[in-house]
Amino acid sequence: MVSFLTVSEAALAGLGAQKIYRSITAERGLPLPSLRAVVQQLGRNCAYPEDYYPGGAYAELPFGDTHYFLLGPDNGKKVVLVHGLSTPASVYSKVARHLAESGHRILLYASTRQDLYSRGYSVGPPVEHDPLFYVSQLDSLLQHVGWKKCNFVGLSLGGAIVASYAYRYPELVESITFIAPGGLLLPSEVPWIGKIFLAPYSEDIFSHKSMRSYFSSKNIESMKAEFKDEKCVPSSVEEATEILALQFFHHAGYARGLMSTLKYFPLTGLQTQYAALQHQSFPVQLIWGTKDTVIRATTVNTFQELVPRGKVTVLEGATHSLVMTHPEAIIARLEGCRSPLMPAAPSTLSSRLQTLVKGPQFVWWLGHVTLLVCTAFYLPYWLTFNSKAGAHWYSRAFLGALVSYGVVVYKSFPHIKLEAQFLQSVLVEENVQYFLMAIFWWRSTPMIAPLIPYAIFAFFNALNFTRSNLLPVFFPASIGGAADAKASQGAALARKIQAWTDKNHSTAMAFVAYVEVIGVMGSLILGAITFQSSLLSPIVYANFLRFRYFFSIHTRAAFALIRARLDAQIVGNPKVPPKAVKAYEIARGAITRFGMAAVQQPAADRAQ
Secondary structure, three states: OOOOOOHHHHHHHOOOHHHHHHHHHHHOOOOEOOHHHHHHHHOOOOOOOOOOOOOEEEEEEOOEEEEEEEEOOOOOEEEEEEOOOOOOHHHHHHHHHHHHHOOEEEEEOOEOOOOOOOOOOOOEOOOOOOHHHHHHHHHHHHHHHOOOOEEEEEEOHHHHHHHHHHHHOHHHEEEEEEEOOOOOOOHHHOOHHHHHHHOOOHHHHHOOHHHHHHHHHHHHHHHHHHHHOOOOOHHHHHHHHHHHHHHHHHOHHHHHHHHHHHHHOOOOOOHHHHHHHHHOOOOEEEEEEOOOOOOOHHHHHHHHHHOOOOEEEEEOOOOOOHHHHOHHHHHHHHHHHHOOOOOOOOOOHHHHHHHHHHOHHHHHHHHHHHHHHHHHHHHHHHHOOOHHHHHHHHHHHHHHHHHHHHHHHHHHOOOOOOOHHHHHHHHOOHHHHHHHHHHHHHOOOOOHHHHHHHHHHHHHHHHHHHHHHHHHHHOOOOHHHOOOHHHHHHHHHHHHHHHHHHHHHHHHHHHHHHHHHHHHHHHHHHHHHOOOOOOOHHHHHHHHHHHHHHHOHHHHHHHHHHHHHHHHHHHOOOOOOHHHHHHHHHHHHHHHHHHHHHHHHHHHHHHO
16 A cells, blocks of 8 residues: 655655656556566566466456466366555465465456556556446456456455445355455545645656655655564565565556556545445455554444444454465465355345344435435426425425435544644545535525536435345345345346446536536526525535535536637637637636635645
8 A cells, every 4th residue: 555645745745746747748648558568678577577476368358458367276266366556466475375275266467466457567548547447347357267256355455446346246246355445444534645646637747757766765665664563574575665666666557557546546435335245145354454554443443334244353463564464364364254254144124124224324325315305396396487485395305415415424524623634634525515515505595406416416326225235135145146036136137227327427427517517606606696696605606616626527527618618719719809808818717726726725734
C-alpha cells in the first residue's frame, strides 16, 4: 500500500508541478507500458522476472493484455489471489507456492502472479481504474481460463476488488478470504493528501520520473520500517524493496495506473458491497494485523457489523505486510476454508427477513424507496403547474433523502470531533454535501429539478439493494451449491438487474451532472430573478457545485461542454461586440477561480 506524504513533504513534492505537467502532456491517451518493455530497456535481470512463477501466459482482454499464472494440479481446488495497490503478484510468493504444492489450483493475475492492469507485466490502458474496471478485468480473465466458480483471496485493494466482484457475481463465488481489505476506511481516516489525487491531471503529474523517484524512496523506507520488527530473511526484504523500486522508478505505466486507481477507486464507501455478503451462503473470513497502520481497526469493526456471520482472525503484531511476514498463519487460514468456517445464512424466510431489517442498510434502502414514492406522487402536481399543492410530497421526498444520507454519514463518521481539521474533512465528503443540500431542499420552495438527481441516485441504490440483499432473502442459494430452480430464478433476475445497471449507470450519472449544472442552477437563478425563491439559493448551490466539479468527472465534463458551446457562441462569433466578449471572459475566469478554490485552498492553508 502506498504510504501518504506528510504536509511538509507534500508541499515540497508539489514544487515545480506545472513544469512537470508541461513535459508530459504529450503522453496523455497513450497505452501505459508494461514491465516487460521496462526490463528489456534496462537490459539486465531484475528481482521480478517474467518467469517469477511457472505457468505464465498472457490473456488478451478488452482493456489490454493481462499477465497471469496457473500453478498447481488442474483438478485442484481453484483459488484466485488478488494483490493490493502497490505490490504485484510477488507479494503472494510463499503463500501461492505452498498452496500449489499442497494440491490447489492457483490463479494469479491480480494478485499472486497475475498482475492488475498497469502492475507487473500487464499492459495498462489509459482509462479510469475504478471498481468496474477491475471487476471487468477479473471477470474477463476467469472466462479466459474457463473458471466458473472459485475461491477468492483479496489483499488490501484486492479485497475491495473481490468484494465488488462478489457483489456483482455472487453465484460464481465459493469462498472469500479478505486480508486487510480496502474499501471500508472511514473518510476521516483517509489522509487529506489522498484527495490531491482527485484533482484533474494528477496522475500525469505524479507519474513524472522525478516524482516517481521521490515516491520510490519514501515507500521503500516505509516498507523497510515495516519489516524491521519482523523475522524476515534479509533476501526477502531485499527482493520486496527492489521490486517496489523497479515498478515505482522505472515503470511509468505502473505509476500512472496507481495514481488513476487512487483517483477513481474508492478507499472508503464500499459498505453496500460488503454488507451483501451477509446474505450469501459461501464462507467469508477476514485476516488483519494489530500493527497495520494502513487498514485500521475500524475496518475490522465495520466488517463485523456488516457481515456478522464472517470469521475474523487477528494476528498480533502483524503489519500491512502480513502476507510476506506471516505466510504460515495466512496459509493455515486459507486451508481452513476447505470446510465451512461459519454458519450459513438463516434458512427460513422469516429469519432471513428479521436479519435483513435489523441492519442500518435496510433503513438506508427505505429512505431511498420513500424518496422515489414521494417523488412519483409529487410529479402530477408539477405537471399540472400546481407544485405548491404537492409541497407535502416534495418535503417527504427529501425526508427520505435525509434518512438515506444520514445513515451513510453516521456510519462514515461515528465519532464526531470538534476539531477544525476533522470538520473540514467531513464537509468536503460527498455524502455529507448531499446530506446538507437535502436539508436545504427540504425547507425550500418546491421545484422538480433538485429532485431529479436524488431520485436517480435512489433508483440505482434501491435497485442494487434489491439485487444483492432482497433477492437472496426470497431466492436463497442452496447450501453446498446444489442446483435449485428457485435459486436459479433469483440468480437469473439478479444478473439481468446487474446487466441493466452496468449498461446504464454511467449514462445516468452523466445526465445527473447536466441536471445539476444546468437544470438546478438554471431553476434557482430564474427563481431568484422572478422572486419565486431566495436570492441566496444560487449562492448556496454554487458552493455545492464547485465541490462537485472537483470530485466528479461527470460534472467537469458538463462544465467543459457548456464552456465550449458558450465560447463558440460568444468568443468565436464575430457578430458579438468585443466588450461583450471581454465581459464574458472576465466572468468565465471568475467562475473558474471560484470553482477551483474549493478544496485546493484548505489544502494550501495546511501546507503552509
